[in-house]
Amino acid sequence: MAGKLRGIKAIAHEAGVAISTVSCVLNNTGRISSQTRERVLSIAKKHNYEPSFVAQSLKSKRTRVIGIFVVNYVGEFYSQLISGIDQGLSEEGYEFVVCHGARAQRFLGEGFLDGVIIFDAIISNREIENLIVAGKAVLLLDRCAPNSKVSTFLLDSRSGVQAAMQHLLELQYTEIHCITGSLSTYYMQERMDAVQQFLRDHPELVIHWHSSSVEQSSGYRVVKSVYARAYKRPLVFFVFSDQTALGIYEYARNNNLEIGRDIMVVGFDGLSVGRYLAPALSSVSFDTVSWGRKAAHLLVHQLAQPDLNPTHEILPTELFIGASSYRIAST
Numbered sequence: 001m002a003g004k005l006r007g008i009k010a011i012a013h014e015a016g017v018a019i020s021t022v023s024c025v026l027n028n029t030g031r032i033s034s035q036t037r038e039r040v041l042s043i044a045k046k047h048n049y050e051p052s053f054v055a056q057s058l059k060s061k062r063t064r065v066i067g068i069f070v071v072n073y074v075g076e077f078y079s080q081l082i083s084g085i086d087q088g089l090s091e092e093g094y095e096f097v098v099c100h101g102a103r104a105q106r107f108l109g110e111g112f113l114d115g116v117i118i119f120d121a122i123i124s125n126r127e128i129e130n131l132i133v134a135g136k137a138v139l140l141l142d143r144c145a146p147n148s149k150v151s152t153f154l155l156d157s158r159s160g161v162q163a164a165m166q167h168l169l170e171l172q173y174t175e176i177h178c179i180t181g182s183l184s185t186y187y188m189q190e191r192m193d194a195v196q197q198f199l200r201d202h203p204e205l206v207i208h209w210h211s212s213s214v215e216q217s218s219g220y221r222v223v224k225s226v227y228a229r230a231y232k233r234p235l236v237f238f239v240f241s242d243q244t245a246l247g248i249y250e251y252a253r254n255n256n257l258e259i260g261r262d263i264m265v266v267g268f269d270g271l272s273v274g275r276y277l278a279p280a281l282s283s284v285s286f287d288t289v290s291w292g293r294k295a296a297h298l299l300v301h302q303l304a305q306p307d308l309n310p311t312h313e314i315l316p317t318e319l320f321i322g323a324s325s326y327r328i329a330s331t
Contacts, residue, residue, distance in 0.1 A: 011049060015040050066096045066299065067116040069123055071185075073100050075243060076271045077288060081141075084292020085117060092300040115299050117141060121185045137302040139295055142187040151302060151310040153295050157187055157268075160284035160317035161194035164238055164266045165202075167282070167319060171326060173236040173264065175206045179222050180240050181214040191240045191268065212244060219247025223263070227251070235263045236325075242267040242274050242283055249277060265324045280322030291315050 008022040015022065017036060024032050025040040032040075043049075068085055072078050082098060089096050094114075115137030118128065125146035131138050132149050140152045168176060178195055181188045192209075199205055210226070212218035219239065226235060239245040245267035252259050259265060260279045267274060270285025298311055 008049075011040060011043050011047070014043050063112045063114055064094045065113055066094055066296070067099050067113040068096050069099045069116060069118045069120045071100070071120045071122070073098055076273060077243070077269055080288040081119070081292045084289035084294075085296045086292075087289070088293040088296025089300070092296065094296075094300060115139070115303055117295055117299055118143070121182075135306075137299055137306070139299045139302070141291070141295060142190075144186055145310070145312075149310055151298065151312065153291070153298060153311075153313045153315065155187060155190075155286060155291075155315050156317050157190040157284075158194040158197075160268065160286075160319065161191050162198060163317075163319040164268070164282075164284050165195060165198040165205075167321065168236060168238065168264075168266065168325065169202060169205070171264075174204055175208070175232045175236065177208045177210060177222075177226055177231075177235060177237045178240070179210045179212055179219065179237060179244055181212065181244070183211070188240055195238070214241040214243050216243055216247040216250065219244035220251045221247070223248045223251045227255075227257075227263075234261065237263065237265045239265060239267045242269040242271040242281065245274070245281060245283075246277075249281075260323045260325070266319075270320060274322070275320075277322075277324070279324050282322045282325040283320050284317050285320045286315055286317045 008019055008026065012019045012022045015036075017040065021032060021036065022040055022044075025037050026044065066085075066089055068082065070078055070082070073082065085096065097113075100120075113136065116131060117139045119141040121143070128138060128140070128146055128150060132147075138150050140150060142155050142157075143152065145152050165176075178192070180192055183189050183192060195207065199207055208226075208231070210222045212222050222244075223235070223237070237245070237248060239248065245265050248263060248265050249259055251257070252263055257263055259277075265281060267281050267283035270283045270288075274281030274283050294313070294315075298313065302308070302311070
C-alpha cells in the first residue's frame with residue numbers, strides 16, 4: 001500500500017526534479033512542462049500527498065479561509081444559507097469558519113481570514129471599515145455598506161413586500177397586522193419601510209404594528225394578545241419571518257381556530273416547512289441556498305481581483321401563495 005510521504009523533498013527525489021520544480025507544480029506556478037507536471041502530480045497522488053496548510057499560507061500569504069459571521073446558525077434559514085456558502089467556497093477551493101455571538105468579533109482581528117461574509121448587525125461599521133483598511137475582502141448580506149468600498153448582496157425585500165400587500169388588498173383585506181423583527185437590522189427596516197410606502201399609496205388600509213423577536217414563541221404571544229382584543233375578523237397577519245408565523249399556526253391549533261378562515265397569514269423567507277403546513281403558508285420566498293452560493297463566488301472573485309470596484313447584487317424574491325391567506329371571509 002502506498003504510504004504518505006513526509007514532504008516535497010521525497011517527491012522531488014522520486015520524480016528526478018528539483019524541489020523548487022515540485023513546489024511550482026503543487027502551487028500551480030511557474031513554467032513547467034506538461035510532462036514534468038503530470039509526473040510530479042502522479043507521484044504526489046500515489047503517495048496521498050497533502051501540502052502543509054501552514055507552508056502554503058506562508059508562501060502565498062493566503063490561508064484560503066473565509067469567515068462567515070451570522071446572527072444565528074440554528075434553523076432552516078441559516079442552515080440553507082451556510083450550506084450554499086459551503087457549496088460555493090468548496091467549488092473555489094476555500095474553507096470557512098462560522099462565527100456567531102459576541103465572541104465572534106475577536107476573529108475579525110485574526111490574520112488567518114482572507115475575507116469575510118457578514119450577516120450580523122453586531123459587527124459595527126467601524127469594524128467593517130477596519131477590515132477594508134487591512135486589505136480583507138468583505139461582502140455584506142442584506143445590509144447597507146458603510147462606504148463605497150464595501151460589496152453588498154441584498155434581497156429585493158421591497159418587491160416581495162409589494163407583492164404580499166397587493167395580494168392581501170386584492171382579497172379585500174383592509175386591516176392588517178404586521179409583525180416585525182428587530183428594526184435595528186437593515187432587512188427588517190426595509191420590510192417595514194416597504195409596507196409604509198404601500199400604505200401611502202393605499203390610504204384605505206389600516207396597519208397595526210407589532211414588534212417581536214424572530215421566534216415561534218413570539219408569534220404565539222402576539223396573536224394571543226391580538227385575538228383577545230376587538231379587532232376586525234378574520235385577523236390578517238403579514239409576518240416578517242416565517243419562523244414567527246409558525247407561532248400563529250400553533251396558537252390556532254391550540255384554540256380550535258382555522259388558518260385560512262379565522263386567521264389569515266402571509267410570511268417572509270419561504271422556509272420549506274411552510275409548504276408542508278396545513279394549510280400551506282403564503283410567504284415571500286427566495287432561494288437561500290443560491291444566495292449563499294452566489295455570495296461565496298462573489299467574495300472569491302473579489303479576492304482574485306482586488307482592484308475591481310465593489311459589487312452590489314440583488315437577489316429576487318417572489319410570493320408563494322398558499323391557502324393560509326387566500327380565502328375571503330364571509331359577510
